[in-house]
Amino acid sequence: MSESIHPSAPHHLPFFIPGADGSDTLTVIMGIFLVATVLWVGTLYWKLHSLPERMAHKSQKLQFEVVAVLGLISLFTHMHIFWVAGLLLALIDLPDFGTPMRSIADSVERIADATPGAPAAEPEVEPTPGGHSGAKTPAREGVHNHV
Template sequence: MNTLHPLAPHHLPSFVTAPGQTDVLFVAMAIFVLLAVVCIGVFYFKLHALPEHMAHRGQKIQFEIVAVLALIALFTHNHAFWIAALLLALVPLPDFTTPLTSMARSLSRMARHDAMSGEPVAPGAEEPDEPIPAATPPAVAGDAAPAEAGSAEKAGA
């Protein structure tokens, strides 16, 4: 019996369903809202991880600081941390470790030379057991030995 109530309008909208039937519009809107919430959440997390993705190409310490700032912003809902992470990810930090590593490597190579003779010491060679004697103090001008004085005159002549 598909008869309408006498007081009902004769032209009902298409979204009105008969009693006992499935409301198709409600089901469609429920699925749409569920998908919209999931898509907005994914977009939010992708946007929130943007500073980390940008800092990934930089230095490790910069990446770690940006990641911590982004996590703090996520859990505190304080957008200032996210903005700070984004700005830090955009600014390239100067590389201090490469020159310092180069200096340390050069000093290590210099330290491998024998202190007395200036000859390189083999990497596996043992250190000498006797201590290296301290440098002699410089001679005063009047204390020069006669042999040294004679050699100085020959060099000047």
């Protein structure tokens, strides 16, 4: 059999038509484009999904953890209301209740450790360079020292 081309066939075929050897250029190009697009869209989705967590990273630890849990719940349940709730929580600055409560707890603990009827322990003061200790003189009975 002869390998000659039929006289009515075109001598140059466009790139999107598969060659006689079985190679399909358009399929290879579209396959690479599809893989690149899926990776790009996936990266964009992960960046958008982690937006509330990245915003809450600057806030308090508890708020950050709650936003992160809401993001995970929305990821696994596909319920976007959790993502919206996490975004709103990340946008709001919650007041710091922990520091005053910790101060109150420390004060109550010091009060509870004090024995009733015993005089309060005075803080130790280091002596000053002039030889004076800087400690207050104890108050005499009936006389009050006002500072």
